[in-house]
Amino acid sequence: MVGRVFIDTIIKDLVDGKELQPNDAMMAKWWGSDKQCSIIDRCLQLFGGYGYCTEYPIAQLFMDARFAKIYGGSNETLKDVIARSM
Numbered sequence: 001m002v003g004r005v006f007i008d009t010i011i012k013d014l015v016d017g018k019e020l021q022p023n024d025a026m027m028a029k030w031w032g033s034d035k036q037c038s039i040i041d042r043c044l045q046l047f048g049g050y051g052y053c054t055e056y057p058i059a060q061l062f063m064d065a066r067f068a069k070i071y072g073g074s075n076e077t078l079k080d081v082i083a084r085s086m
């Protein structure tokens with residue numbers, strides 16, 4: 001819920017022509033990708049061992065989600081930059 005409200009607000013601001021603040025972008029990327037991973041991890045668990053087999057789409061979704069925490073500024077480095085600005 002926090003993520004949805006926050007990210008929706010950022011999207012609305014962008015649509016309204018407001019400039020996206022770097023910290024807001026970093027927070028959205030960190031929170032969104034972290035939440036994406038925790039949700040897909042729970043979904044994968046439902047499939048048991050099949051969830052780990054690449055023949056199943058859930059395994060590909062899991063790999064794709066995990067990557068989101070690494071690219072575009074790894075989440076650890078984003079947290080570091082956000083903390084320094086506080």
Ligand SMILES: Cc1cc2nc3c(=O)[nH]c(=O)nc-3n(C[C@H](O)[C@H](O)[C@H](O)COP(=O)(O)OP(=O)(O)OC[C@H]3O[C@@H](n4cnc5c(N)ncnc54)[C@H](O)[C@@H]3O)c2cc1C
Binds near residue numbers: 070074075076077
């Ligand atoms: C498939 C793929 C596609 C990519 N595409 C692009 C692209 O199109 N454009 C582009 O610019 N880049 C791209 N990248 C690069 C991507 O942005 C980097 O992989 C990412 O920034 C992480 O850098 P790194 O791989 O050098 O890891 P490193 O910086 O070496 O990090 C390794 C680990 O250490 C952690 N870490 C690093 N610094 C800190 C710190 N200060 N505190 C705590 N932990 C830390 C990281 O979180 C990570 O877990 C791509 C990478 C991949 C794998």
